[in-house]
Amino acid sequence: MATTMYFDEVIKDQYKNDTKIALEFGRMSGNMYLEFDGKLVVVDEETGRKIYDRMMDVGIYLQYDKPPGPNLGPKRHGSQ
Numbered sequence: 001m002a003t004t005m006y007f008d009e010v011i012k013d014q015y016k017n018d019t020k021i022a023l024e025f026g027r028m029s030g031n032m033y034l035e036f037d038g039k040l041v042v043v044d045e046e047t048g049r050k051i052y053d054r055m056m057d058v059g060i061y062l063q064y065d066k067p068p069g070p071n072l073g074p075k076r077h078g079s080q
Contacts, residue, residue: 004026005025006027022035028042032052
């Protein structure tokens, strides 16, 4: 199975420093996969599209599609 990982990090809760999860996602044999704390889920195309659409909605609402404002840290990957 051909696998391409796009994201692999331990994510810390911004309010509770002792709360964190390991998150990885990418594509595997033409499907999206998600791995949370070592539990792997390969999703079908319909579910992958739903996840993509909802994440885009959240990102747009939070204005992640815009450059970060002053004092918001380094630029995101891919931003100018």
